[in-house]
Amino acid sequence: MFKIIKKEPLNPSMTRMVIEAPFVARKAMPGQFIILRVNETGERIPLTIADYDREAGTVTIIYQKVGKSTLLLDEQEAGGYLMDFIGPLGKASELEGYKKAAVIGGGAGCAIAYPQAKALHAMGTKVDMIAGFRDKDLIILENEMREASDRLIVMTDDGSNGNKGFVTAALQKNIDEGADYDLVIAIGPIPMMKAVSNLTKPYGIKTIISMNTIMVDGTGMCGGCRLTVGGETKFACVDGPDFDGHLVDFDEAMKRLGTYKPEEAREREEHCRLYGGIK
Template identity: 70%
Template sequence: MFKILEKRVLNPDVKLMVVDAPVVAKKAEPGQFIILRVREGGERIPLTIADYDRNKGTVTIIFQEVGKTTKLLGSLNEGDYILDFVGPLGQPSHLENVKRAAVIGGGLGTAIAYPQAKKLHSMGAYVDAITGFRNKDLIILEDEMKKVCNRLFITTDDGSNGNKGFVTDVLKKLLDEGTQYDLVIAIGPLVMMKAVSNLTRPYGIKTIVSMNPIMVDGTGMCGGCRVTVGGEVKFACVDGPDFDGHLVDFDEAIRRQAMYKKEERQSLEAHECKLGGIGNA
């Protein structure tokens, strides 16, 4: 059992939890993730490690309530317990020898981009962070990102924060102005990561994306998280989640992501019926 030490509401659908997990915190690195179960018989879901404190033995997770399990997790409060909290899983991000980087987060992907920016900053790299959201009410981690980057650019689809556009608009402007990067990290919706990768390809800038496909066991046995990279099948849980964005088959990944939408919707609807006292207890 893993105790929730802190809970914060970042926006109406996104929650942050600090969890007492000293064994995980001891070895956690940016880019890695955990798999949790809220209760016995529950679904196993992967969540990226958003932060960690080795001295306090804590791991921070940030998640959006979009399905049955994330809504159940979001209903827990400080002092409650999570049944299983396994990790760290996946390969750590390789950030050695990076002097100048652009770290890009789209929506909830900002929570995954944050530890990357924080690590690069601690290593002395120059970091530009670019984050994008649908509107100003959904912006998260603005203060945290400001502390770990040299410049922070925040865009919104509707311009409600005074800066309308997409993360690719900002990145293209910076590149056209002559800004140079050793590395671009893009984390967020597949379509956003694809767009960033397509943008950086003609510039010859190494671009890393974080893939988060459907995942069951997190050890490479189930095969559910397979992605095609450079024409080869890889497993995000053991080979990733970081991959070369110029080699990822995004079109295939987008098709696979939509495979279980019907089942996910049915599961959520059944869960909401139970909460409302309509379905079976």
């Protein structure tokens, strides 16, 4: 059993939870993930490690309440326990040796982009962080992202924070103004990562994206996170989740991501009907 040390809402649909898991915290690295199970009847779900504290023996996860399992997870409170919390899994991000990087997060992807920026910044890399949200009420981790970067730009689709536009507009502006990036990391919705990769490709800027959003069982057994990278079949959970954005077949990945949406919607509706919660 793994104790929930802290739980706090970040916006109406996203929650940060700190879990006591000393063995996971000891080995965790940016880019890796855990698999948790709330109780003995719950399903196993993968979540990326948002932060860790080796001395305190804790691991931080951030989740969006979008389905049955995350709704169930959100019903747990500080002081309670999760049945399983396994990790770290996946390959750690390869971040050494870069001079200047742009780390881009879209919505919930900022929870994964943040530890990447934090690690790069600690290595002495100059980091511009660009975060995108639909509106100002959904912005998360603004203070944390500011501390983990040399410059933070927060964009909103509707301009409600005074900075309207997509993350690609901010990235293009930085490049046009002479930002000499040797690395771009983009984490968020697949269409956003595709757009960033298309933007950076003509400039020859190494671009890393995270395919954590298509993972299911996290062990390579189910094949649900299968994708094509450079013409070869890869599995996001065991070969990634980081991949070269210029080699990923995003269209294939988007198609697969929508395969089980009807089943997910039914499970969510049933959970809400029985227990209440966000619909």
